[in-house]
Amino acid sequence: MSVPLFDLSRLGPQVDEAVREAALRVLGHRGYVLGAEVEAFENDLVTYLGQGGEECHAVGMSSGTDAQLALLMAMGIGTGDAVISTPYTxxxxxGCIHRTGAEILFCDIDPATFMMDPESLRSLLSSLKRDADGFLRSPRGNRVRLIVPIHLFGAMCDMDALGKISAEYGVEILxxxxxxLGGEYPSAAGVRKAGIIAPTSxxxxxxxxNLGAAGDAGAALCLDEEMAVKLRRIRNHGMVERYYHKVVGGNFRIDAIQAAVLRAKLPFLDGWNATRRANAGTYKSAFAEAGLLDRVTLPAEPHLSSGLKNHHIFHQYVIRVPERDAVMARLAGQKIGCAIYYPVPLHLQECFAYLCHKNGDFPISEKAAKESLALPIFPGLKQEEIHEVVNGIAGALS
Ligand SMILES: Cc1ncc(COP(=O)(O)O)c(C=O)c1O
Structure with missing residues (x-):
């Protein structure tokens, strides 16, 4: 039995119908860029994120990448600044940090969760010197302005720990x-949805x-209204009124058709996330039944004990297995979809050679890149397909 890594057609006829209706509506009124469709989606997204009563602003963008670039531009990050992130992502x-002209500083990940390790962040920050004005400087002399932790594969970073360290050192978090989208975090200050914990996201x-458009799209999120105003300007070439440019921005506009499709799909998101979690549960018992728990490391669930349903939304189901390449070859031979997220840590990418990093600089990220393997987890995946994947892995490891 072949098993796809991902199959959008399995979301079902109800979703297909809602998507088609939304797209046809936009084709009918021909308001293709920004406008009422985008505003309606942004409002729905804000309502979804703010169910705990938190206020936030959502600004639809042409992609997640463009949303990040717009945020960095709105913060005035650029030449002379440094931004901290992780190499395994x-x-x-x-890429966005580089494009602003800022320096990228890496800190390593937690081996269990694949995400920014608070201790590694602390050790990086504590190694840096302050200048005469009290600003933290990188070894190249750039001012450390921002930390960008990544909630990887659908799990949440340790935001309370990262927040405490960032406050200690006076560096903001993005x-x-x-x-x-949909993940929840058991902060000491109460339950928070991912995306509205830090001031910007x-x-x-x-x-x-987990919530996918019919093409590229993204959104910038922020808690501060003034920031939202800046972001709306930046996504449209910095215009305040037509052909009057207050700042330099870009074309980061989201298409109305994408906003309409996303708005039609948003009500299904929590159900899909629950299905992904159920699939992860089936993997867990199948790996246990196959006696593979000492050969394969299953995804960590860092905030499981909080009892929050959405502590993990399994965007990807990423196992660790030292014999990863042999397992992958076996699965490929059986037409079972799997993928490596991510084979080359960012500090070793050719385009970042100018940072002069070498093998061994971030050993936990390097090991994750050698051992991780993503298995199918999408909503609509069948139970027998999950067993087929696990049997394939058992065959490769026997
Ligand atoms: C962790 C992470 N950051 C940023 C992005 C960029 O988003 P987009 O592909 O919408 O530009 C992605 C998308 O795959 C991602 O997985």
Whole structure:
């Protein structure tokens, strides 16, 4: 039996119908860029995120990457600044930092969760010197302005610990919530949805995300209204009124058709996240039944004990297995979908050679890149398909 890594057609006829209706509506009124469809989606997103009573602002963007770039531009991050993130993640985060002209500083990840390790962050920050004005400086002399932790694969970073360290050192946090719309965090200050814990954040609606558009789309999120005003300007070439440019921005506008599709799909999101979690539960028992728990490390669930349903929304189901390449070859031979997220840590990417990092600089990220393997987890995946995947892995490890 072949098993796809991801299959959007399994979301079902009800979703297909809602998406088609939304797209046809936009094709009918021909208001293709920004406008009422976008405002309606932004309002729905704010309502969804603010169910705990928190106020936030959502600004639809052309992609998650563009949302991050717009946020960095709105904060005035650029040449002479430095931003801290982790090397084991998708390229966009570091790519946007580079594009502003700022320096990228990496700190390593927690081996269990794959996400920013608070101790590694503390050790990086404590190694830096303050200048005469009290600003924290990187070894290259740039001012450390921001920390970007990434909620990877649908799990939440240890935001309370990161928040405490960032406050101690006077550096702000921008949350990369690209992979975690709907995730919840048991903060000491109360339950918070991912994306509205730090003052600024962004999400991606790439089609394979838990809430996916019919193409590229994203949103910047922020708690401060003034920041939302800046972001709306920046997404449209910095215009205040037509052809009057207050600042330099870009074309980061979201298409109305994407906003309409996302708005139609948003009511299904919590159900899909629950299905992903149920699939993860089936994997857990299947791996246990196959006697593989000492050969394969299952995804950590860092905030499981909080009792929050959405402590993990399994955007990806990423196991660790030292024989990863052999397992992958076996699964590929059986036409079972799987993928490596991410094979080359960012500090070793060719385009960042100018940072002069080498193998061994971030050993936990490097090991994760060698051992991690993403298995199918999408809503609509069948129980027998999960068993087929686990049997394939058992075959490879026997
Ligand atoms: C962690 C992370 N950050 C940023 C992005 C960028 O989002 P987009 O693909 O919408 O530009 C992604 C998308 O895959 C991501 O996974």
């Amino acid at each position: 998708f390229f966009a985060t570091a 949350e990369d919530a690209a992979q975690i 962004y999400v991606s609606f790439y089609p394979s995300k």
